[in-house]
Amino acid sequence: MKMQRRTFVASLAALPLAAPALARGAGPRVTVVGAGYGGASFIRTLRRLAPEVEITVIEQTPRFHSCPFSNGVIGGLWDGDRISFEYDGLASTGTRWASGAAVGFDPATREVTLEGGEVVTGDYVLLSPGISLNFAAIDGYSPEAAEAMPHAWQAGSQTGLLRRQLVEMEDGGTVVVAIPRPPFRCPPGPYERISLIAHYLKAAKPASKIIVLDAQDGFSKQGLFEECWAALYPGLIERIPGAESGEVEAVDPATMRVSTAFDDITADVANVIPPQRAGALALDAGLDGGIGWCPVDPVSFESTLAPGVFIIGDAAIMGEMPKSGFSAAQQGSACAAALAARIAGDDPAPRKLINTCYSLAAPDWGFSVADVYAQTADGIAAIRPGGGTTPLGADADTHAAEARYANSWFDTLTSQLWG
Amino acid sequence: MFNTRIRVPETAAAGEAVEIRAMIMHPMDNGFTYSTQGTLIPVNIITDFTCRYLGEVVVQVRLEPGISANPIFTFSLRATESGPVEFEWIDQNGDVTTASADLTVT
Amino acid sequence: MSGHHRLAIATLAVALGPLSALAGPGDADGAALAVACFSCHGPEGRGGGEIPALAGRDAGEIARQLSGYADGSIPGTIMPRLAPSYTGAEVTALADWFAEVAP
Structure with missing residues (x-):
């Protein structure tokens, strides 16, 4: 029932949006690099808040594979299909889907070069490139x-x-x-x-x-x-x-x-x-300022080194917020709202963001850390008192409930992003 | 006493050179760093490391500030007869930490 | 760019009184706050598997439950840790926003 409703809404949205997306110059052009938790959430929210924006998506993988819940595949709790998602649902929301991986980015011109040589330009760029692995460290x-x-x-x-x-x-x-x-x-x-x-x-x-x-x-x-x-x-x-x-x-x-x-x-x-660092595209463009992770404005997530370039998710320095899929999705929504405000000529409003990281230590033994974060001009900080982890010594019912909530969270969020 | 880890083979052939490793969990504060409160952390280091085999000193080291935290010594030892390999660390206050293992020569 | 523009809006806001679309610091923007809840409670709070729906529920009931989590009078797993981080005005704004969503 729920899937049908969403599919219906998605196809409805695709019809009116397809036309302005084809007519170049209808609205600002936004390039999104990376359609993971951060990028997908950004695209969905920006579509809703600023339907006139032209969105071009650059994603290097043919299917999305989620790191959250991938440990369940490794432990044999479920098979790989559970963490694998088509991009079709996301692509059908009136976005242009560029083919191929991004191999270069010029922060000054905001031009993204694809492996086939195509150059994608935009008024704004959202980078949600995830991590790169520092093999040479070992x-x-x-x-x-x-x-x-x-x-x-x-x-x-x-x-x-x-x-x-x-x-x-x-x-x-x-x-x-x-x-x-x-x-x-x-x-x-x-x-x-x-x-x-x-x-x-x-x-x-x-x-x-x-x-x-x-x-x-x-x-x-x-x-x-x-x-x-x-x-x-x-x-x-x-x-x-x-x-x-x-x-x-x-x-x-x-x-x-x-x-x-x-x-x-x-x-x-x-x-x-x-060991890890920000995604290679951001590193190669110098957006980490030489420190491995990208400094950003804590409210808009605009790079402090490159105006018009927004960076979210694992690649960015997000104050006290951890590098998690949950956090990236929250940052994607908030960043889209900040950009929509910018396009409308307003200042972005600071928000309260949530991170809830579930861990499964066994199929029916879950626990979590859950915090609310305030965006301020000085950074992103967890609000205290409040927040924290599941208490030590919790009973089996609590761990079982958290395991069920973990599963619900994963299915709910992934269907919103890629469904 | 600080925690230590040592690695001595259980057995070795007579005349064989075996690898020995010895580590002590110690911050080795060099006196140039500050705490999160902004106060200077005073020098606090291990000053002497000694390894004895069959009661005889085989390795002796004087440590200075600038040696990293949790220092590890790795060296070769020629096995001659069965007996203890003993390790001793002394910090700047004279406190002694020891560890030992038996090496059986076949 | 928009210095004048912002000034004009600010003047307008003073003239017209609080407008939700122009919520400034001190006001609670239910729509902006609610987005953070969708990851677990589903799109627009319409529910997500084991995690209950919020959409269309009575605003007073949602507010009482959030306040109960915050003061420890209602037990739970995640919510007793999240709820204390919201002010009374934010709780009211969240409850009002979810109550208005068609379930």
Whole structure:
């Protein structure tokens, strides 16, 4: 019923909007690079608030693969179809869909060059390019090495590869998960992954173990994860924190060796998550100012280095807001509202933004961090008191409810963005 | 006492050179950094590291400010006979941290 | 660009009194606040699986529930952590906005 209504609304919207989109010069031209959580949310909201705007979308992947809920694929809770979405629904909202990946961006002219040589120009540009992986930070690691030692930190074929390796591993094997220094996409994500791999191994390969080589000392929702690990996966997970030399410095895909300054561990499956920076397009254009992540105005998300260029999601410095799909979608809506105000000649109004990051430590064991953030001229800050994580020692009903809410959240948001 | 990690092979052939690793979890504050409150963090370092094999000193190091936090020493040791490999760290206040492992020579 | 334009609007706003479309600091803009809720509560608050719909519910009921989460008198999972971050005026604006949406 709900799907039908949405499909109907979408096709209705496509009819009147298709005409002005074809007539060039009808409204300001906005180029959107990246149709993930941030970009898709921006497109949907801008369409609603400023229907006269011409939107051109540049997206390098043929289908969207969601990082949220990809750990469920790796742990075998559901298959890859659940995190894979067509862009058709989004494309049919009266947007022009450029073909091919963006390979260059000139912040001064706001021209985006596509791999086929086409140049897309716009009055405003929204960059939601996500992350790039800094392979060079780990000796011996590379995109080729990631075919043997997957990072699976950009969902898609890497997600399936890591899942297959776990399925093919013999019982009694050693799974190494390497976690980089922050900041990285999805702070609790590596620990959710460890939990769901443990869930799979406990049932299917109980003699196996997970060794976590962690550049961090403490981590997101640490108490909640460790509470669950002690209850459900005792003895299965061994973690070496940063202070005990947990940071991975080198890998050798030929021998499957993962090395820190202190340890050399031979893995049967090695999930090596490298350090991260803003998406390559933003980095190459210098929009990170040399610091790896892009500074933006906290209310409009306009780059502080390039007027008319807006940057949202994982690539941007968003104050206290974490790098999450939930946050990116909120920033996409707020950025679209700010741009619509700009086009109308108004100043953008600061908003309250929400982030709720669910983690599943088992199919029916969920918990979360939930905060409301205020946009101010000084930055984006969590509002206190209020906010925070699921309390420690919560009962099974609470964890089960949070797991159900996590599933609902994922299905609800993804159907709004790509449905 | 600070936490330490040491890596000594359980066994080695007589005459074999084995790799030894020893690490101590210590901030090694160099006296030039400030706390988040803006106060200077005073010098606080490990000053001496010693490794003994069969009771004899085989490695001795004097540490200065500027050595990184959680320092690790990696070195080769020629195995001659079975016995203890002992490690000792001394901080600037004279407090001693020790660790040891037995090496069996076959 | 729009210095004069903004000044003109500000003057207009003073002359006409509060207008929701020109909500300034201190006013609560229900529509802008509500967008943040859609990720879980569905488009326009029409519901999302296990997470209840807000659209078309009685404004007083929504406001009482939000206030109850905020003061701890109503238990819950996520909402007791989110609700305290909204002012009374914001709670009222949110409740009024969702109440007006056709379910």
